[in-house]
Amino acid sequence: MDNILEIKNLTKVYNDAGGEIKVLDGVSLQVKKGKFIVFIGPSGSGKSTLLNIIGLLDKATSGEVFFEGKDILKLKEDKRAKLRLGKFGFVFQFDSLLPDFTVLENVNMPSLLKGKSNFERAKKLLAKFGIEALSDKMPPSISGGEKQRVAIARALMNSPKLLLADEPTGNLDNENSAEVMKLLKAMNEEYGITVLIVTHSDAVAEQARRVISIADGKITSDRRK
Numbered sequence: 001m002d003n004i005l006e007i008k009n010l011t012k013v014y015n016d017a018g019g020e021i022k023v024l025d026g027v028s029l030q031v032k033k034g035k036f037i038v039f040i041g042p043s044g045s046g047k048s049t050l051l052n053i054i055g056l057l058d059k060a061t062s063g064e065v066f067f068e069g070k071d072i073l074k075l076k077e078d079k080r081a082k083l084r085l086g087k088f089g090f091v092f093q094f095d096s097l098l099p100d101f102t103v104l105e106n107v108n109m110p111s112l113l114k115g116k117s118n119f120e121r122a123k124k125l126l127a128k129f130g131i132e133a134l135s136d137k138m139p140p141s142i143s144g145g146e147k148q149r150v151a152i153a154r155a156l157m158n159s160p161k162l163l164l165a166d167e168p169t170g171n172l173d174n175e176n177s178a179e180v181m182k183l184l185k186a187m188n189e190e191y192g193i194t195v196l197i198v199t200h201s202d203a204v205a206e207q208a209r210r211v212i213s214i215a216d217g218k219i220t221s222d223r224r225k
């Protein structure tokens with residue numbers, strides 16, 4: 001199967017005192033397996049909402065999201081949780097590491113949650129990223145750039161098919177941003193993981209062959225280089 005992801009007419013509507021707010025307004029797109037795609041758009045345009053619905057962290061109002069050919073929005077919560085843990089990897093903008101666990105324990109966490117702790121793999125991933133020296137440190141004592149590297153290692157722990165990154169460099173200086181982007185690119189190229197990145201940054205967008213712009217909950221352009 002060619003498309004790892006197919007989104008059909010996705011909407012997300014909030015009702016508040018002022019009436020309906022359409023945060024996603026009929027988003028449709030297809031993503032081929034192994035692609036590296038950036039979503040760009042202004043604040044409030046619906047980027048995080050879209051990524052969170054794809055990652056089963058939020059619910060859509062209507063529409064369909066096919067992952068590996070299956071409409072995953074129809075799944076029951078236990079199946080959703082299994083998919084999140086087994087096939088998706090997540091990287092967020094801010095500190096998502098558990099502060100009371102060591103770096104190594106954080107990276108191991110997804111395998112522990114799956115019921116099969118695998119410290120050997122966690123160590124290998126840290127070594128691959130050149131940060132094995134951080135293994136026994138606690139997250140509050142490492143830098144922002146280091147935290148994001150650890151977060152990426154953790155996201156890879158269960159060998160995901162799809163990596164979802166919401167502003168992974170939003171909190172970093174240029175040098176660290178470039179380093180994090182390099183890692184995400186490498187994971188895409190070496191392991192064929194499909195990567196979706198949400199960003200405000202033109203510098204981040206420049207690194208992707210396909211850039212999808214979002215404004216007011218709609219795709220306004222879909223450029224391929």
Ligand SMILES: Nc1ncnc2c1ncn2[C@@H]1O[C@H](COP(=O)(O)OP(=O)(O)OP(=O)(O)O)[C@@H](O)[C@H]1O
Pocket residue numbers: 014016021023041042043044045046047048049050200
């Ligand atoms: N619970 C909610 N109730 C009402 N509106 C909401 C709710 N959650 C989010 N929104 C609105 O949805 C819109 C899209 O939010 P979203 O977080 O997806 O934007 P974004 O593109 O990721 O923005 P940013 O670049 O600032 O992260 C915003 O206008 C936000 O105010």
Ligand SMILES: [Mg+2]
Pocket residue numbers: 047048049166
């Ligand atoms: Mg956002």
